[in-house]
Amino acid sequence: MKNRNTVFAKVNLIVLLFCMTFVNAQNIDINILRDINIDRNKNLDPTFKFVTNTAVPISISTPIIIYSVGLIKKDSSIKKQAVFLGETFLVNAFVTIALKHTIKRNRPFETYPDIDQAASSLGRSFPSGHTSLAFTTATSLSLAYPKWFVIAPSFVWASTVGYSRMHLGVHYPSDVLAGAVIGSGSAYLSYKVNKWINKKTYKKDNKGTDIQ
Numbered sequence: 001m002k003n004r005n006t007v008f009a010k011v012n013l014i015v016l017l018f019c020m021t022f023v024n025a026q027n028i029d030i031n032i033l034r035d036i037n038i039d040r041n042k043n044l045d046p047t048f049k050f051v052t053n054t055a056v057p058i059s060i061s062t063p064i065i066i067y068s069v070g071l072i073k074k075d076s077s078i079k080k081q082a083v084f085l086g087e088t089f090l091v092n093a094f095v096t097i098a099l100k101h102t103i104k105r106n107r108p109f110e111t112y113p114d115i116d117q118a119a120s121s122l123g124r125s126f127p128s129g130h131t132s133l134a135f136t137t138a139t140s141l142s143l144a145y146p147k148w149f150v151i152a153p154s155f156v157w158a159s160t161v162g163y164s165r166m167h168l169g170v171h172y173p174s175d176v177l178a179g180a181v182i183g184s185g186s187a188y189l190s191y192k193v194n195k196w197i198n199k200k201t202y203k204k205d206n207k208g209t210d211i212q
Contacts (some may be wrong), residue, residue, distance in 0.1 A: 003185075004139050004206055016033065022066060027172050028110060029172045029173055030108065030172070032114065032166075032173045033108055033166055033169075033172055033173060034112075034114070035077075036163075036166045036167055037108075037115055037116055037118075037166060037167065037168075037169040038114060038115070038116065040167055042118075043120050043192070044167070045167075046170070047170035048118075048163075048167045048168055049118070049119055049164075049168065051157075051160050051161055051164045052119060052130055052164040052165060052168060054157075054159060054160045054161070054184035055130040055131075055133045055134045056130070056133060058134075058135065059089060059133040059136070059137045062085055062137055063082045063083070063085035063086040063089065064082070066081055066082035066085065067082035067083070067086075070082055081144040081145075082138060084144060084191070084194055085137070085140045085141070085144065087190045087194070088137075088139075088140040088186055088187040088190040088200065089133070089136060089137070091186040091190050092105070092132050092133065092136040092182065092183055092187070092188065093133075094184035095132075095182055095186060096127055096129050096132045096133075096179070096182060097129075098124075098183070099126065099127055099178075100124040100126065100129070101125070102125055103124065103126045104124050105124055105125040105126035105172075106124070106125060106174070107121055107124075107125045107170060107171075108125065108169060108170070108171065108172050108205045109170070110167050115169045116169045117168070117169045117170060118167075118168040118169055118170075119168035119169075119170055121170040122207070125170075125171055125175050126170060126172070126174070126175050126178060127175050127176075127178035127182055128162065128165050128171045128175040128176045128178070128179035128180040129179065130161055130162075130164075130165055130179070130181035131158070131161060131162040131165060131171070131175070131176045131179030131180055131183065132159065132165075132178075132179035132180070132182045132186070133163040133183065134158035134162065134183065135158045135162075135179065135180045135183030135184045136182075136183075136184070136185075136186045136187045137154070137158070137182075137183075137187075138154035138155050138157065138158035138184075139154075139183065139184040139185040139187035139188060140190070140191070142154055142155070143187060143188070143191045158180070159180075160181075162176040162179065162180055163176075169175075204206060
């Protein structure tokens with residue numbers, strides 16, 4: 001009986017600590033968003049709306065443009081890079097949509113009336129789809145073309161897209177952070193899987209050549 005009471009007390013303590021941590025994290029989340037959104041320079045709203053609206057078209061058009069270049073140049077390696085970018089886009093979209101439907105977090109302006117919604121938004125809040133798209137594009141481009149003049153602009157753009165979502169009041173900082181992690185993680189995972197598949201294919205081809 002004593003052991004049962006001890007276990008029950010420990011479980012209650014863990015639940016209490018979890019609830020306190022969650023509430024504290026939520027308070028930090030909304031306080032940061034209020035600092036960014038409520039006190040923002042509204043003259044910058046058009047600029048950030050433009051930036052936020054680039055996430056989808058750039059993420060979709062980048063692999064298409066690169067593949068087209070590969071076709072024109074008849075370069076299979078360029079076409080493979082384009083396919084890799086397209087794969088990361090699909091993986092990221094699947095994970096992001098699945099999480100949005102699973103977690104079902106309301107938009108900040110829906111929960112907190114003082115948050116000023118300065119852009120249209122669809123679906124749930126967590127994670128930020130625009131941010132995840134931007135970061136999966138930036139990461140996959142950086143992995144495909146590891147040059148500073150590709151990496152730096154890509155991540156500056158992706159980070160600006162993420163910030164714009166908070167500036168415009170449609171996402172919490174935690175939504176944006178999660179979007180960045182999911183986007184980068186999707187690209188890195190796709191890169192590793194492609195590398196593993198190519199290695200297996202190379203070994204298989206070489207084995208066949210040796211037999212012949």
